[in-house]
Amino acid sequence: MDLRIFTEPQQGASYDTLLAVAKATEDLGFDAFFRSDHYLKMGDVDGLPGPTDAWITLAGLARETKRIRLGTLMTAGTFRLPGVLAIQVAQVDQMSGGRVELGLGAGWFEQEHKAYGIPFPKEKFGRLEEQLAIVTGLWETKLGDTFDFHGTYYDLTDSPALPKPAQARIPVLIGGHGATRTPKLTARYADEFNMPFASVEDSERQFGRVRAAVEAAGRGADELTYSNALVVCVGKDDQEVARRAAAIGREVDELKANGLAGTPAEVVEKIGRYAEIGARRLYLQVLDLSDLDHLELISAQVQSQLS
Template identity: 85%
Template sequence: MDLRIFTEPQQGADYDTLLKVARATEDLGFDAFFRSDHYLRMGAGDGLPGPTDAWITLAGLARETSRIRLGTLMTAATFRLPGVLAIQVAQVDQMSGGRIEFGLGAGWFEEEHSAYGIPFPKEKFGRLEEQLAIITGLWGTETGKTFSYEGKHYRLADSPALPKPAQQKIPVLIGGHGASRTPRLAARYADEFNMPFSSLEDTERQFGRVRAAAEEAGRNADELVYSNALVVCVGKDDAEVARRAAAIGRDVEELKANGLAGSPAEVADKLGRYAAVGSSRVYLQVLDLDDLDHLELISAQVAPQLG
């Protein structure tokens, strides 16, 4: 099972902090460093020093790391025009030497849109679908040819469809709990389907829907990677687990029920249960970005148990 580190910088983290986490991610043998795409803190606290932009962050990390994959869970379709976003992501892929993965979601947090003057449309899913068609269409257009698109929300005329990513195809991630439209969209566009913060039962049910949608669309369902995102809180003993839970304002028993919490053996066992329902990759949501010893413990005592 691939273990990836997933951060939430809108809760209060500057670029230097994210760089330290990304370098630890690389040095400790994790597969990838991902981050959210938000501009406003959620929950209590002041959010200092303020938000960082996802793609500016990843551009910096692209030049300061060498092995790990880099990406977003998930870029908000409401934040950027699709043509501009296609340029940004392709450029960062070039800067990384072809290590970018692209998660795109509809956008949902209305308060951050209000706080920073970003329009929050009523119809978001249709925009997401058009953005996926445009971005993948731009990247997939043969060099020397042009790309045009006529949709309800976006129109492109005779785009040169440049620049091209370093990779022949940037992996596209789609995720969510929707029972019909989300699986259909994943079947059409996704290389990976991610189930965020979900139980084993809900994960198994949604993976089944996505697999069925893929087969209905004429794809081999095994072509997709199936993954989860779960908050992580590991300790060598109960006292260390409790200390780490308190540092992120969470209850140990709640974390054990809804995330990955406990001793290395307990967490490895639960990861094994997610693997049994089809998950081959887990994004470990790390909420205390100053606790690099936490990452070292997971690398040394959880990852080796996963085979």
């Protein structure tokens, strides 16, 4: 089971804070550092010092880390034109030496669009489908050839389809709870399917839908990596679990029901339940980015027990 650290910087984090977490992620042996792509806080937090841009952050981390994978859960399709996004991600991949992954979603948080003057179109899923076709199509176009795309929402003519990523293929992540369109889109474009903040039972059902869609598309179901994103709150004892839960404004019982919370033994047991339904990767949503001791505990007493 791969463990990846997943951050939500819109809740309040500077680049220096994110750099400290990314370096700890690397030093402690985790597989990757991922971040959300949001420009506005959620809930009862001040969000200071304000938003950081996902791909500018990852560009900086690409030069200041050496091993870990870097990516987004999920880049909002409403934020960037697909041609521009393809250039940005390919450049960061070059800057990292080929360690980037792209999670791409439709975008959903209308309030942040209003706050920063970003258009929030009514039809987002159709746009997402065209964005995936364009981004992957630009990267896959052979050197010297050009790329054209004429869709409902986007039109590209004679694109040189540059720059190219360092990787032969940047892994693409698609996720969500949708029962029909999401699995079909995943089958067509994704290397990984991510189920965010869902129970073992709901994840098993959605993994089954995705596997069926992948097979219907003529691919092997096991070509994809299946993953979950879950909030994490681990303590060496019940008192430490309660302290960490309080620090992020959550209740222990709720976290145990809906995330990965408890002592290392409890968390390892629950991870095993996700592994049994086919999850091979977990994105640990770390909400208190100042608590690097939390990452050390997870590394030493949870990750060390996973094969």
